[in-house]
Amino acid sequence: MGNVITDDILVARAQKGDMAAFDVLVRKYQYKVVNLVSRYVSDADAQDVAQEAFIKAFRALKGFRGNSAFYTWLYRIAINTAKNHLVARSRRPASQDIDVADAELFGHTEQMSDVDTPEASALTDELKRAVAQAISALPAELKTAITLRELEGLSYEEIAEAMDCPIGTVRSRIFRARAAIDEVIRPLVED
Amino acid sequence: MMDEKLSALLDDELDQEAASDCLDRLSRHISARQAWSRQNLIRAVLKDQAGRETVDISAQVMVALRNESISDSSTGRARVLPFRLPGIPRQQWATGLAVAASIAAVTMLLPVFDTPDSVPAASTSQVAQSTDSQAIRQVALERARANAEARRELQQYLLDHEAIASGHGLSSQRAYMRMASPGAAYVTYSPEQ
Numbered sequence: 330m331g332n333v334i335t336d337d338i339l340v341a342r343a344q345k346g347d348m349a350a351f352d353v354l355v356r357k358y359q360y361k362v363v364n365l366v367s368r369y370v371s372d373a374d375a376q377d378v379a380q381e382a383f384i385k386a387f388r389a390l391k392g393f394r395g396n397s398a399f400y401t402w403l404y405r406i407a408i409n410t411a412k413n414h415l416v417a418r419s420r421r422p423a424s425q426d427i428d429v430a431d432a433e434l435f436g437h438t439e440q441m442s443d444v445d446t447p448e449a450s451a452l453t454d455e456l457k458r459a460v461a462q463a464i465s466a467l468p469a470e471l472k473t474a475i476t477l478r479e480l481e482g483l484s485y486e487e488i489a490e491a492m493d494c495p496i497g498t499v500r501s502r503i504f505r506a507r508a509a510i511d512e513v514i515r516p517l518v519e520d
Numbered sequence: 521m522m523d524e525k526l527s528a529l530l531d532d533e534l535d536q537e538a539a540s541d542c543l544d545r546l547s548r549h550i551s552a553r554q555a556w557s558r559q560n561l562i563r564a565v566l567k568d569q570a571g572r573e574t575v576d577i578s579a580q581v582m583v584a585l586r587n588e589s590i591s592d593s594s595t596g597r598a599r600v601l602p603f604r605l606p607g608i609p610r611q612q613w614a615t616g617l618a619v620a621a622s623i624a625a626v627t628m629l630l631p632v633f634d635t636p637d638s639v640p641a642a643s644t645s646q647v648a649q650s651t652d653s654q655a656i657r658q659v660a661l662e663r664a665r666a667n668a669e670a671r672r673e674l675q676q677y678l679l680d681h682e683a684i685a686s687g688h689g690l691s692s693q694r695a696y697m698r699m700a701s702p703g704a705a706y707v708t709y710s711p712e713q
Contacts (some may be wrong), residue, residue, distance in 0.1 A: 333536045337528055338543055348582065349547035354580045356557040360564040364571035376577050384579045385589070453565070454572050460565050478531060479566045485533050504527035510562050511522055511555065518558060518574070 336399040344390055351390070355383050358400060362407045369411035376412050382407040456517060463513040467506055474499055475506035522555040530559050552577075 336357075342350035362382060367375035386406050393402055464472055470492070477483045477491060485503075489496045528534050529542045546552050557576055564570040 331535055333534055335534075335539055335543070336537055337628065338536075342543070343570050345555060347547070347586065349711055350543065350583050350710055351585070352544050352578055353543065353553065355557060355581050356553060357575070359557075359581075360526070360570045360574060361576050363574075364564070364569050366601050367571045372571075375571060380577050380581050380584065383577075444698055453570055456561070456565050456570065456574060457525050460562055479563060483530065485528075499526060500528055500533065503531070504522075504524040506524050507530075507559055509545050511558055514558060514562060517574070518561065 337395070340390065340393060340395070340399050343387070344393070351387055354399070356402055359383070362403065365404060365407050366411040366486075369408070370414055372413065378411050379407065381414075382410040385410060452517070455515060459513050459517060460510055463510040464506075467509060470508070471502050471506040474502035475510075477504050522559065526552065526555060527559070530556075530563070 336354070339350045339354050343354065358381065362378040363375050366378045366382065368428045370378050372503070386403050389406070394400070464475065467475070473492060474488060477488045478485075483491065486495050488499045488503075492499065525534065525538060525542045526546070528544075529539055534542060557578065561570065561574060565574075578635060
């Protein structure tokens, strides 16, 4: 099966003015972008800066030629937006530069922003607990499939080989695992 | 709704045709996009890539971009800033924004439905000379009833939104309308009047 990179289709559609396609991209990357910029700016500003980064990305999208992955390009815009935000706020930018690839790897203990709000982390902590509990409650074959996919980053073909089952079965197991986790977290994130 | 294809799309495990079909469905259905958001949130949480703030900002981004395109088409220039109302918690104003947009739409639609009762009567009199005057009178009567029913439904719609507004810290529709179009004068329904 010749799989396609979903981002490529979405970017092509968004470049033609398809706002819904850009919405799908925003929904895909928003949490990672907010997390990324929150290493530069306060929690209070992180969402505004992330929002501004997406707006800038949309404006610049027609110039995106696909020389790099979309998310690399987007993260670079997000980091520049965060740095500009700091300059505008007359604050010193981060003392050390962070490479886009490295930025994703930083954990919460390496936050560079100086304003933390306990309220902000409460929902995330609750989500983490809920997701962990939902996964631990899964049947073994679903737990293995979703773990190999999400944490190990294996493709369906590789998971099929590891679990000694057809690709269709892997696809079904991953879906069922996600549906079960979704049931648990939906009440937490819906208004 | 979450389904197997959407799950496979998340993993880039669909071929071109299936991925395009799935993306078409995402574009059409907000529930599918919401499921997409949640699945990406789960992924971010699992990979420890979710920040301390996990509020969905996609609605604000799209509102800002739509405002930009409106501004572009009307003035030829635009300066888009992150969309946020001062002094109101983000989730409250995001909900309020949706309500305000709904009320604005209803307010714009009101004149369409709020046809004076004399209009159907006048139409009736103009065609009463025809031999089918009785049938036309009946049509006009039904139209007047439909208009009255539409007015009732719209009034109920506004009252429902009034209740939602109260629950989100804005005291009335008037506050929403002021928010949507500052400086404009409004005459809105008030239960006290």
